[in-house]
Each structure stands twice: as C-alpha cells, then as structure tokens.
Amino acid sequence: MDLRELITLSIHAIAVNKLRSFLTTLGIVIGVFSIIVLVSIGSGINSYVTSQISSLGSNIFEVLPGGEGNIFGGFLSTNLKLSDSKNIQRNLAGIGKVTPILQQAAIIKYKNVKIKDAFVGGVSYEYPQVVTSLKMKYGNFFTKSQEASGAPIVVLGYKINEHFFKNRNPIGKRIYVGEKQYTVIAVADKTGTVFGAFDRDNIVYIPVELAQSQFGTSYIRQIVISADSKELIPIAIKRVETTLLKRLTKDDFTIETADSISETVSNVTNVLSLALGGIAGISLLVGGIGVANIMLVSVTERTREIGLRKALGAKRSDILKQFLLESIMISVGGGLIGIALGMAASLIIAKILVSQVTAWSILIAFGFSVLVGVVFGMAPAIRASKLNPIDALRYE
Amino acid sequence: MKNSVPIVWMKGISKVYRSEGVETVALRNINLTINKGEFIAITGRSGSGKSTLMHLIGLLDTPTSGAYKLNGVDVSKLDEDSLASQRNVEIGFVFQSFNLLPRATSLENVTLPAIYAGVSEEERLERATKLLTEIGLEDQLNKRPNQMSGGQQQRVAIARALMNDPELILADEPTGNLDTKSGEDVMNTLKKLNKDDKTIVLITHEKDIANQAKRMLHLEDGEIK
Numbered sequence: 001m002d003l004r005e006l007i008t009l010s011i012h013a014i015a016v017n018k019l020r021s022f023l024t025t026l027g028i029v030i031g032v033f034s035i036i037v038l039v040s041i042g043s044g045i046n047s048y049v050t051s052q053i054s055s056l057g058s059n060i061f062e063v064l065p066g067g068e069g070n071i072f073g074g075f076l077s078t079n080l081k082l083s084d085s086k087n088i089q090r091n092l093a094g095i096g097k098v099t100p101i102l103q104q105a106a107i108i109k110y111k112n113v114k115i116k117d118a119f120v121g122g123v124s125y126e127y128p129q130v131v132t133s134l135k136m137k138y139g140n141f142f143t144k145s146q147e148a149s150g151a152p153i154v155v156l157g158y159k160i161n162e163h164f165f166k167n168r169n170p171i172g173k174r175i176y177v178g179e180k181q182y183t184v185i186a187v188a189d190k191t192g193t194v195f196g197a198f199d200r201d202n203i204v205y206i207p208v209e210l211a212q213s214q215f216g217t218s219y220i221r222q223i224v225i226s227a228d229s230k231e232l233i234p235i236a237i238k239r240v241e242t243t244l245l246k247r248l249t250k251d252d253f254t255i256e257t258a259d260s261i262s263e264t265v266s267n268v269t270n271v272l273s274l275a276l277g278g279i280a281g282i283s284l285l286v287g288g289i290g291v292a293n294i295m296l297v298s299v300t301e302r303t304r305e306i307g308l309r310k311a312l313g314a315k316r317s318d319i320l321k322q323f324l325l326e327s328i329m330i331s332v333g334g335g336l337i338g339i340a341l342g343m344a345a346s347l348i349i350a351k352i353l354v355s356q357v358t359a360w361s362i363l364i365a366f367g368f369s370v371l372v373g374v375v376f377g378m379a380p381a382i383r384a385s386k387l388n389p390i391d392a393l394r395y396e
Numbered sequence: 397m398k399n400s401v402p403i404v405w406m407k408g409i410s411k412v413y414r415s416e417g418v419e420t421v422a423l424r425n426i427n428l429t430i431n432k433g434e435f436i437a438i439t440g441r442s443g444s445g446k447s448t449l450m451h452l453i454g455l456l457d458t459p460t461s462g463a464y465k466l467n468g469v470d471v472s473k474l475d476e477d478s479l480a481s482q483r484n485v486e487i488g489f490v491f492q493s494f495n496l497l498p499r500a501t502s503l504e505n506v507t508l509p510a511i512y513a514g515v516s517e518e519e520r521l522e523r524a525t526k527l528l529t530e531i532g533l534e535d536q537l538n539k540r541p542n543q544m545s546g547g548q549q550q551r552v553a554i555a556r557a558l559m560n561d562p563e564l565i566l567a568d569e570p571t572g573n574l575d576t577k578s579g580e581d582v583m584n585t586l587k588k589l590n591k592d593d594k595t596i597v598l599i600t601h602e603k604d605i606a607n608q609a610k611r612m613l614h615l616e617d618g619e620i621k
C-alpha cells in the first residue's frame with residue numbers, strides 16, 4: 001500500500017465520524033493555537049524591548065550604580081557623583097560623548113495647566129550627541145556655556161509641548177518645574193519610544209546641576225556614554241572603568257552595553273516564551289490524550305474490519321500504518337488549523353499589544369502536532385496490528 | 397509438472413488449544429490432500445473441528461504439529477507476515493457473513509485484496525469491474541453493502557475472493573445467511589468457478605449443500621471419518 005492510498009483510506013475513515021473527528025481535532029487546534037499565540041507574544045515583547053534599546057543609539061553604553069548583578073539594589077545607591085561623569089568626559093575626549101542623568105518625577109506647570117506624571121531629566125549639554133535619536137523640533141538643546149551659566153532653562157519633550165502649547169513654538173515662555181521657574185529654549189521632536197517606565201516624550205530636560213540642587217541630591221542616577229564608533233566601544237569601556245576605579249571599587253558600579261542589556265532582556269523574554277509555550281504545551285498534551293482515546297475506540301469499533309483486512313493479506317505493518325496515519329492526520333490537521341488561527345490571532349494582538357509570529361514557533365507547533373499524532377497513535381495502532389485475524393473476524 | 401503438485405497437502409496435522417492448563421484437542425492427525433481443480437465439501441457438526449481445519453487450510457492459524465504444504469510451499473513454519481502474503485496470493489475467502497466493508501462500494505470491496513498485493517489502482521479497478529460484470533453485478537458497482545440483497549453481497553464477496561486470481565477458494569458456510577434461491581445462485585457460481593479450474597473447499601453443515609460437491613469429507617471429534 002503506498003502513501004497516497006493510505007491517505008485516501010484515512011480521509012475516508014476520518015470522514016465517517018465527522019463530529020467525533022472534529023471534536024478530537026479541536027483538542028489539538030486549541031493546543032497549537034495557544035502555543036503560537038503565547039510564543040508570539042513572548043517574541044513580540046522581546047523584539048519590542050530590543051528595538052527600544054537600539055533606538056537609543058547603536059554605540060551606547062551606560063554606567064549604573066551598584067555592582068554586577070545588583071542593578072536593582074543600585075537604584076537606591078548614591079555612589080555615582082557628578083564629578084565621575086566629568087572625569088569620564090575628560091578621559092573620553094575624542095573617542096566618545098558623555099552625559100550624566102538624574103531623573104525624577106515632578107509636577108510641571110504652565111499657567112493653570114499642570115502635568116503630574118512627567119519626568120524631569122537632569123542631563124549635560126552632550127545629551128543629544130549621546131542619545132542621537134533625540135532631535136529638536138524648535139530651537140537648540142542647551143550648550144556648554146548655557147549649562148555653565150546656571151541659567152534656569154528647559155527643553156520640552158514632545159508631549160509636554162503638545163499639552164501646554166498645542167505644538168506651537170513655545171521658546172521664551174516660562175514654565176514651572178516643581179516650585180522653580182524655567183525658560184523654554186527648545187522642544188524635542190517626537191521619539192515615540194518608551195524605555196522602561198520612562199516615556200521619552202513626556203519629559204523635560206534641564207541642566208544636571210540645576211536638577212541636583214532642585215532635588216537636593218549630590219548623586220546622579222546613571223552615566224550614559226556614546227562611543228564615536230563601534231570599534232571604540234571596548235576602549236571607551238576600559239577608560240571608563242579605569243577612571244571610576246580611582247575613586248570607587250568594582251562593586252560600586254556596573255557597565256551595561258546596549259548588547260548586554262538586550263541580552264538580559266532576551267534572556268528574560270525567552271524564559272517567558274518558554275514558560276508560556278510550556279503551559280500551552282500542556283493543552284496540546286491533553287489534546288493528544290484525546291486522540292489516543294478516540295483511536296482506541298476506533299480500533300475496537302473496527303475490529304472486524306481489521307480481521308478482514310488481515311485475512312485478505314494485510315500485513316501487520318499495513319494495519320499499523322493505516323491507524324498511525326489516521327491519528328497523524330487528525331493531529332496534523334488540527335495543527336494546521338491551530339497554526340492558521342494562531343497566526344491570525346497574533347496579527348490581531350500585534351495591532352493592540354505586541355506580538356510577533358516566528359517561523360520557529362510555527363515549526364515547533366507543527367512538529368509537536370506530528371509528534372502527538374505518532375506518540376498517541378502508536379499504542380492504538382500497535383494494538384490493531386496485533387489483532388489475531390480469527391478473533392477479529394468473530395468479533396461482534 | 398506444476399499441475400501435479402496438490403494445492404493442499406497435510407500430513408499428521410494436529411491442533412491443540414491450551415487454556416488455563418486444560419488441553420483441548422481440536423484436530424488430531426489429519427492427513428489431507430486436495431488436488432487442483434477439486435470441489436470438496438468438509439462437513440461435520442459444530443465442535444467437530446471443521447472451523448479449525450478451515451482456519452488451518454486458510455492460513456489464518458498455525459497447526460500445533462504436522463506438515464502443511466500449500467501449493468507446494470511449506471507454510472507450517474512461516475511467520476505472520478509471510479502467511480498474510482500467502483493468503484493474499486493463494487486463497488480467496490468467502491465467509492458466511494460476507495464480511496464486506498460496510499462503508500465501501502462493491503468496487504472498493506472487490507479491489508481490497510489487490511491493494512495488499514501492490515497492484516496499481518487503474519489495474520485494480522479494471523479487474524474488479526470485469527469480475528463484478530461476470531458475476532452479474534455490473535449495475536451494482538457503486539452500491540454499498542446495505543443497498544444490496546444478501547445474495548448480491550455474497551456475490552460481491554466471491555468477486556473479491558477472485559481478485560488476486562488465487563488457485564484456492566475457501567468458502568465457509570457461504571449459503572448460511574442466504575435464502576434458498578440466493579443460496580442456489582451462490583452454489584451455481586461456485587460450481588461455475590470449479591468448471592473454470594478453481595479449487596473449491598466448502599465448509600458446511602448442510603447435507604444438501606455438501607452433496608453438490610464432487611468429494612465430501614466428514615469430520616468428527618477432530619478426525620476425518
């Protein structure tokens with residue numbers, strides 16, 4: 001019996017019990033569907049976060065307070081000082097740009113309009129050269145001398161300007177950051193990116209010394225460095241380390257490159273994908289048990305048919321193949337439907353949240369549905385193939 | 397010389413069933429030769445061992461001891477799959493309860509043995525159509541068993557038995573489920589096949605059916621009387 005004949009035979013057998021076959025298939029459909037959708041969400045989160053990180057600039061790395069593996073503890077650390085940033089800047093002259101960052105939530109106000117959920121970023125004049133994705137819509141970012149003058153000046157994020165000035169040019173207007181008045185000198189263009197909890201359009205930038213005195217702190221949150229080229233990144237990192245180790249120990253700071261951040265994020269999201277996929281895999285397993293169950297019923301129902309086929313010359317392997325192919329077709333059929341539905345659902349989810357259908361999740365889902373068909377079809381098929389033709393023919 | 401080889405040659409065949417330590421002798425020391433072209437009826441009461449003998453002749457079961465050559469091939473030591481191949485090529489079965497696949501058409505039912513013989517689909521359908529036409533069922537090719545009378549179903553089964561052109565037709569109570577008229581039709585078909593050089597082995601408990609065979613064999617308590 002060749003494969004084409006076996007397939008025809010299986011289609012007939014499946015078609016005989018349409019409702020039963022459909023319900024059995026449904027178990028596999030749901031399993032494969034959940035694998036595709038959940039893994040797609042995991043991948044979507046991964047690529048979204050990775051693209052957010054790379055949007056900051058390609059040659060970027062940053063210094064965070066707190067030792068390796070203790071980045072969260074570092075949020076409370078006050079190790080990094082403005083002088084560290086300045087020392088780094090001096091030692092990286094010619095190979096990179098440096099900015100300190102001190103960010104904090106604050107209420108900002110223009111006339112009677114208040115924004116309560118905005119961020120204030122205390123940065124240096126080199127900030128736009130470090131985070132190169134930041135472009136100005138109106139005016140220019142503050143200069144070295146403007147920063148040094150200590151004048152209360154502010155650069156508005158896109159959303160802030162939208163809110164206060166309806167996107168019109170606000171240069172020269174005065175707004176309140178906390179209790180202090182600042183003069184608007186520039187407006188940033190829309191970046192459309194969110195980094196962590198940090199919406200880069202819902203922010204105002206002020207010189208870092210002003211931020212320190214306004215917030216009453218002597219430390220800074222992080223130092224962001226952009227090497228002038230990709231090749232210079234290792235040298236720049238080395239110099240940053242040397243500079244910092246003069247005052248601090250290895251446990252006081254951590255250097256994160258865009259790559260290492262991406263890697264960390266990828267690790268987290270991969271675990272997430274696996275966990276979600278694993279949960280979905282359980283439903284596929286349950287679906288497989290359904291297939292095994294129905295195949296056993298089918299073998300019992302068709303005992304006489306099996307006996308007859310054997311009497312007429314079917315070998316063990318013919319019967320085995322026949323029943324195995326039937327269960328494979330049920331589960332692969334379910335798998336294909338599940339993949340189609342899962343892809344459709346993922347495309348819809350991608351419009352609302354994040355989701356990305358990956359080739360490997362489809363391959364794995366398809367592979368698993370074949371595997372389920374083989375594994376759960378094997379026992380019933382073996383049972384069928386071992387039936388004694390005499391007993392099977394007598395079976396009522 | 398080929399014609400001189402008997403289709404069935406059995407020597408000292410015994411079949412003993414063991415269950416829970418109890419031995420039941422179904423057949424003892426059967427010596428049987430059936431030559432090509434014979435029409436032989438095997439009779440006996442139920443429990444006489446005629447079904448067991450039919451299973452052995454039909455290679456559906458293996459003897460406990462003794463030698464069996466089917467068409468010159470020693471089949472007493474063959475494994476399950478080789479037995480299946482021998483059944484497929486050498487024997488055409490006709491059963492009391494027809495044993496047609498209920499959801500398959502006459503054509504599909506008749507082609508079944510040829511599928512396992514590896515015959516191409518085109519050839520299969522051509523031959524099945526020819527056989528069904530010869531047996532008078534040319535207008536029933538695409539009917540399913542439940543759309544036909546018992547006599548028609550049994551004739552489909554006979555056509556199926558002829559599909560791989562075997563030497564031996566093994567008919568187990570072929571008229572048992574049929575009315576007199578249909579039974580006669582089936583017997584006439586078997587006689588005609590015998591005229592065309594097929595060897596027919598008929599198992600029956602009905603005297604008047606057995607009498608239509610050229611030779612009769614009576615089994616009693618597992619022995620030929």
